[in-house]
Amino acid sequence: MTTETFLIILQILVFPGAFFLFALAFLYEWVDRKVLARIQSRYGPLYTGPSGILQPLADFLKLLSKEDIVPMAADKILFTLAPVFYAVLPLTSLFIVPVASQKSLVMFEGDLIFVMFTSALMILTVFIAGYSSTSRFSLIGGVRAALQMIGFEIPISLAMIGPAIAAGSLSISNIVQWQQTSLQWTVWLQPIGFAVFVVCSLAEMEFVPFDIPEAETEIVAGWRTEFSGRKLALLRLGRDLELVLASALLTSLYLAGPQQVWLIPPVVTFMIKTAFVVLMFSLLRAIFARFRIDQMVSGMWKYLVPLAILQVILIQLGIGR
Amino acid sequence: MSLLKEALQRLFRKPVTLKYPFEKRPVPEGFRGRPVWDMRKCIGCGLCSNVCPSGAIEMVGKGLQSEIKHYVDRCMFCSQCVESCPRNAIKMTQEYELAGFDRSKMLYEYKREI
Amino acid sequence: MRKVRYGSIIKVPFGPQHPALKEPENFMFEIDGDIVVGVHPRIGYNHRGIEKAFERRTYLQNIYLAERICGICSDAHTTCYTQAIENLLGVEAPPRARYIRVIIAELERIHSHGLWVGIAAHEIGFDTLFMYVWRDREVVMDLFETLSGNRVHYAMNTIGGVRRDIPADTVPKIKHGMDFLEKRLKYYLNVVQNEQTILKRTSGVGILKPKDAVELCAVGPTLRASGVKNDVRVDDPYAAYDEIPFNVVTHDGCDVLSRIIVRCEEMLESINIIRYALDHMPEGMIRVRVPMAVPPGETVSRVEAPRGELIHYAKSNGTTKPERYKVRSPTLGNIPALCKMLMGAHIADIPIVLAGIDPCFACMDRMTFIDDKTNKKWVWTMQQLRRKTRK
Amino acid sequence: MAGRRDLIAYNDLKKWIIDPGFCTLCGACEAACPIHSLKIEGETLQYIHDCSEHLEFCPICYDVCPHSEALLLETLSFVTDAPNRRESLGYYRKVLLAQAVDPELRKVSHGGGVVTALLTNSIKQGFVDSVVASRTDEKAPLKLHPSISLVPDDVFSAVDVGYSPSAVAKAFGRAVQEYGKTKIAFVGTPCQVLALRKLESWEHKIVDSLKLVVGFMCLWCFSLKHLFESLEKTHNIKPSQISKIVLEKREYVVYMDSETVRIPINEVRKHILGGCSTCMDYTAELADISVGGAYPLEDWSIVIIRTEVGEEIFDHAVKNGLIQVKSLENEPEVYTHMVDVANFKRKTALEEIEKMKGSGKPVPPITQRMLQPLPKELSLLSSLTVEQIMTKEVMTISPDTTLEELLNIMTKHHHMGYPILDENKQLIGIVTFEDIMKVPPDQRSKTKASEVKPEKLLTAYPDEPALTAYEKMINHRVGRILIVDREDPKKLLGIITKTDIMQTLRWPMKRR
Incomplete structure (x- = not known):
């Protein structure tokens, strides 16, 4: 084995690969919970580690050790596979997004399309998870998730395309590089696209006001109702990775991604930017009530899709390029 | 978005939650905590056990030979016994952490000194 | 159906x-x-056999049983109970006691409606508002603890009056709490009326037409949110409500939003009632002593609980225990109306419509x-x- | 009296007090009853429901009844801090004459308006927050109602003396339980004061709120119904006409709108309450402050201050200028009258008891207890010698002292009997208050002490057991016995009075 192969394996497994991303996922879950709690005048996680920073990890470990119940009527294969996919898909996408330097671990022309594809696959996984548990609440939750996807998939794709058009490349790393070399962040050029992306990310991550597929008071835990033990642990990990993915994508596409500023390594600027994005997500999820599914879908089509199209047209007209 | 301002303000303020088991809240005067009996004053009339709505008080024996058994697990701290006692033999304390796993530990017995 | x-x-x-x-x-x-x-x-x-339990306990013990019919409107139940027994005994609570009852009842209304606004916010996924409202509701809970020694089961009422006086040194404390709450409640009322997501979820949801509301015997804020002016405090004044001027809050939106607004405004009205009662509280007795046995007879007593009209029926046979006791809690009156409201609703609206009547199933x-x-x-x-x- | 007590006190109360008709309707039992089984309604005591349903064992209502024998010695401990004790005065710190400074007040009140002034001051100064007292109805001036006053102005019309029973002790219970008052001044007659003191020695929780007990001197109470009936029958006086009844020199003067009718005391005595006929306490010996009319002085009251609390509150009122005081020493007539009435009350009570005993009727348990010491008290007395309990410093007079001079001495020192010693310090007899009273007032300045002294002289020897001396006193119905030397019966060594006996009996009791 050459040193190079070893380094690549190390990169995939440790930094900036799986281990680092897991750590980041747990860290951002903690940031999210803590910020949300502070907004609501609560403490949030407090006792596990300093200021409860290890709480998400503790939750994860605890769930791993819990009993794993599979409903009798459930489709066992799909029911078991869904959580795995749910955790693996955002992780795969994160290899494409630049984290530690301007270049991501895996990059190829058109990897942006791949990310869009995986995010669509995730919703499919959610639907399958809800469908395979055969619980009424899960079913409704899964259907809602699928329905919700119809709402946000188009605008989020358009919002992703915006920077790509500006950079002239379908590779995320290239978009990042373009921003850094041209010394302008896309967010200043395409604020509408940024806003659309943020809103759709909330919907993608099922955060209030778009936590419709798992609305606690309406359908218990939605598509996740029947999951427990290791499966639930994987679902939670997937959710956290999704948060990292969404913030990383937003950072890469609109905030110029990992950037070497003076002596600060790019990974630090990346973390600062993503942490800021997570904070913004937490703030936004705190100040709204949940929409109803019909209101959400119609609102998306009525307002966000035209806005996203408008942004694309503006870019084509040369504004925001 | 009308809650945004308040949300931002709250983000930089101290939470209002009390870290309860570590940080106990002082209770006000007149708080109705666990009742205690002063057997030097008790005459054993049995009124407390008779008025108790939840049957938490048991009197063993009669009159001045009696003993009081108080089952805290049944007590609902209404303080009717305190109100009914003709002689101030019962007092409500400020004790409120009375939950536990063992019911047998929730029996408080009051015996007379002979 | x-x-x-x-x-x-x-x-x-x-x-x-x-x-x-x-x-x-x-x-x-x-x-x-x-x-x-x-x-x-x-x-x-969740049938608990409370009415049967009433028949096995003395009138004195039943106060505390009545209190535990409901944890949130515990004072309304005891007020209703003690009123019924006072009727049978032919005694009347002294004026000061009646004012204290009003103060406690209105504090309870604030706490109950506040709790409900929080729940309603939670039902539509607005947890931040839920936390804020419940945080500010603590003011009332602390006042209760100071006044009565307990946050939930105040046990202030007793047959023939109230058990504890409101001492002069707590009056400024209550007033201070009321000032704070008034500020906060106005803010929440503003939030509720202006926050788009809340309006989306609540306006036009769970419609109950005034005609239906009356026909289906809805009570309390549910009825008043349909624009029908009905309040036991005015229609059949008890305690000291006949001496205290206040408005009956109605709103003719007929939907969940107007139920929220009615409750918020009712809280503001309660604050005014409490202020007036504190200023005009007469000196003197807080209770009359009554015997343990109650002369035979039967009676019905009505109280405007936070959730609506509460009815207690008592029948006595001359002993120290009631022969029959019956409770009609306001939620029962609202169930037919609830079914009406829910028809044609979305699944997502079920929780908020259901919560709209402020149900207390226990x-x-x-x-x-x-x-x-x-x-x-x-x-x-x-x-x-x-x-x-x-x- | 009754050997074993019933577990439920009401059974005893009914048997020994209510049924024989000794109840004076003070309402202490109603105030004390933890389950409100008893109720005073008009002139009857109602038993509303069976208390044994709720109680296993309850001594309360019988223990606190002023006519029961329970807790009698314990009640004494509230006043025994006082330095002096005299027969018919009780334990006291000071005896003086007082009146309210405000003339308006004196006009509305009986006597000097002292109680009203005192209580008004205490409420204003915050010593007490309410006053429980009797008040007359404007429509029926003789009928008393218990009243609870909260503001000083209320007191102004509240305090009143009268001759009808009033459930003040019940009102005290209400003040605590229904009004929630915590500092209460109580005004009542001797039996009501006794009831309160019994509640206090029983440690009933309602007396935590008791701050001050003011006692009125009281001869007795009438059953108004019977009194009115008889007045209407014999004197054709309608109850509505009567505006005031005043006791003046063993005569009741009925004031009506136009005329006055004088009725001898014995004629109306039939209508007094059962418990009053055997009561021997005139000056409310257990009160913090006792107040009574200062006949023949108009507008003055005689005030006996017994406890520290009473002294403090009274002095404060004097300092604040609401009450003016005058020494009693220069007014022997006032003092004489008071003691005379007290003695009259005691004498008639004793006669009544004899009568009751003779006819086999039950006697109130308290009287029985007062007249018959308990076995343990007797054994205590028999274990002591006379020498151990006698007072050695005796005030004596010479045979030439006139009765008027003697009355002055009595007014100054409040002793009721004085041994007469001749110039050689030889004992020649003893002269007591009763002996003086036999002499008409106008001849008292001429009569000498030796002339009225009884023939027989009761003496005891210092080495005798105290019990013997006590028995001698009881048998001869005297309040004091002279102790003389066994060898020389003319040599006075000391004196034993009832006070000394009381001191001995109560010495194991300590004030809490």
Whole structure:
């Protein structure tokens, strides 16, 4: 084995690969919970580690050790596979997004399309998870998730395309590089696209006001109702990775991604930017009530899709390029 | 978005939650905590056990030979016994952490000194 | 209520254990797509035999039993109970006691409505508002603790008056709390009326027309939110309400939003009532002593609980224990109206509409038996019950 | 009296007090009853429901009844801090004459308006927050109602003396339980004061709120119904006409709108309450402050201050200028009259008891207890010698002292009997208050002490057991016995009075 192969394996497994991303996922879950709690005048996680920073990890470990119940009527294969996919898909996408330097671990022309594809696959996984548990609440939750996807998939794709058009490349790393070399962040050029992306990310991550597929008071835990033990642990990990993915994508596409500023390594600027994005997500999820599914879908089509199209047209007209 | 301002303000303020088991809240005067009996004053009339709505008080024996058994697990701290006692033999304390796993530990017995 | 529809109707159970219902009660919804086409409430899940328990306890002990019919409107139940027994005894609570009862009842209304606004916010996923409202509700809870020694079961009422006086040094404390609450409540009222997501979820949802509301015997804020002016405090004044000027808050939106607004404004009105009562509280007795035994007779007493009109019926046979006791809690009155509101709603609207009547199922549940296959209903007598238990 | 007590006190109360008709309707039992089984309604005591349903064992209502024998010695401990004790005065710190400074007040009140002034001051100064007292109805001036006053102005019309029973002790219970008052001044007649003191020695929780007990001197109470009936029958006086009844020199003067009628005391005595006929306490010996009319002085009251609390509150009122005081020493007539009435009351009570005993009727348990010491008290007395309990410093007079001079001495020192010693310090007899009273007032300045002294002289020897001396006193119905030397019966060594006996009996009791 050459040193190079070893380094690549190390990169995939440790930094900036799986281990680092897991750590980041747990860290951002903690940031999210803590910020949300502070907004609501609560403490949030407090006792596990300093200021409860290890709480998400503790939750994860605890769930791993819990009993794993599979409903009798459930489709066992799909029911078991869904959580795995749910955790693996955002992780795969994160290899494409630049984290530690301007270049991501895996990059190829058109990897942006791949990310869009995986995010669509995730919703499919959610639907399958809800469908395979055969619980009424899960079913409704899964259907809602699928329905919700119809709402946000188009605008989020358009919002992703915006920077790509500006950079002239379908590779995320290239978009990042373009921003850094041209010394302008896309967010200043395409604020509408940024806003659309943020809103759709909330919907993608099922955060209030778009936590419709798992609305606690309406359908218990939605598509996740029947999951427990290791499966639930994987679902939670997937959710956290999704948060990292969404913030990383937003950072890469609109905030110029990992950037070497003076002596600060790019990974630090990346973390600062993503942490800021997570904070913004937490703030936004705190100040709204949940929409109803019909209101959400119609609102998306009525307002966000035209806005996203408008942004694309503006870019084509040369504004925001 | 009308809650945004308040949300931002709250983000930089101290939470209002009390870290309860570590940080106990002082209770006000007149708080109705666990009742205690002063057997030097008790005459054993049995009124407390008779008025108790939840049957938490048991009197063993009669009159001045009696003993009081108080089952805290049944007590609902209404303080009717305190109100009914003709002689101030019962007092409500400020004790409120009375939950536990063992019911047998929730029996408080009051015996007379002979 | 049952409507036969062909197509993909699925039945969705709501409760007895459900995150939207904090109390065990069962609703079976027939859902066509996302629309509710049938509602089948099954009450009685949480029957606790309280009325039978009343017959086994003395009148004095029953105060505390009445208090535990409901945890949130505990004072309304004891007020109603003590009023009924005072009627039977032919005594009247002294003026100061009646003012204290008003103060406690209105504090309780603030706490109950505040709790409800929080729940309503939670039902539509607005947890931040829920936290804020409940945080500010603590002011009332602390006042209760200072005034009565307990946050939930105040045990202020006793037959013939109240058990504790409101000392002069706590009056400024209460007033200070009221000033703070008034500021906060106005802010929340503003939030509720201006926050788009809340308006989206609540306006035009759970419509109950005034005519339906009256026909289906809705009570309390549910009825008043349909624009019907009805309040026991005015219609049949008890305690000191006949001496205190206040407005009956109504709103004619007929939807969940107007139910929120009515409750918020009622809280503001309660603050005014408390201020007036504190300023005009007469000196003197706080209770009259009454004997343990109650002369024979029967009586009905009405109280405007936070949830609506509460009715207690008592029958005495001259001993120290009641012969029969019956409680009609406001939630029971609102159940038919609730079914009306829910028809045609979205699944997502079920929790907020359900919460819109401020249900308190624990105090509502009564003993009836329903065979849901034949729709036959009956009530078991004590003998039948005994026979059943022996088997 | 009754050997074993019943577990439920009401059974005893009914048997020994209510049924024989000794109840004076003070309402202490109603105030004390933890389950409100008893109720005073008009002139009857109602038993509303069976208390044994709720109680296993309850001594309360019988223990606190002023006519029961329970807790009698314990009640004494409230006043025994006082330095002096005299027969018919009780334990006291000071005896003086007082009147309210405000003339308006004197006009509305009986006597000097002292109680009203005192209580008004205490409420204003915050010593007490309410006053429980009797008040007359404007429509029926003789009928008393218990009243609870909260503001000083209320007191102004509240305090009143009268001759009808009033459930003040019940009102005290209400003040605590229904009004929630915590500092209460109580005003009542001797039996009501006794009831309160019994509640206090029983440690009933309602007396936590008791701050001050003011006692009125009281001869007795009438059953108004009977009194009115008889007045209407014999003197054709309608109850509505009567505006005031005043006791003046063993005569009741009935004031009506136009005329006055004088009725001898014995004629109306039939209508007094059962418990009053055997009561021997005139000056409310257990009160913090006792107040009575200062006949023949108009507008003055005689005030006996017994406890520290009473002294403090009274002095404060004097300092604040609401009450003016005058020494009693220069007014022997006032003092004489008071003691005379007290003695009259005691004498008639004793006669009544004899009568009751003779006819086999039950005697109130308290009287029985007062007249018959308990076995343990007797054994205590028999274990002591006379020498151990006698007072050695005796005030004596010479045979030439006139009765008027003697009355002055009595007014100054409050002793009721004085041994007469001749110039050689030889004992020649003893002269007591009763002996003086036999002499008409106008001849008292001429009569000498030796002339009225009884023939017989009761003496005891210092080495005798105290019990013997006590028995001698009881048998001869005297309040004091002279102790003389066994060898020389003319040599006075000391004196034993009832006070000394009381001191001996109560010495194991300690004030809490």
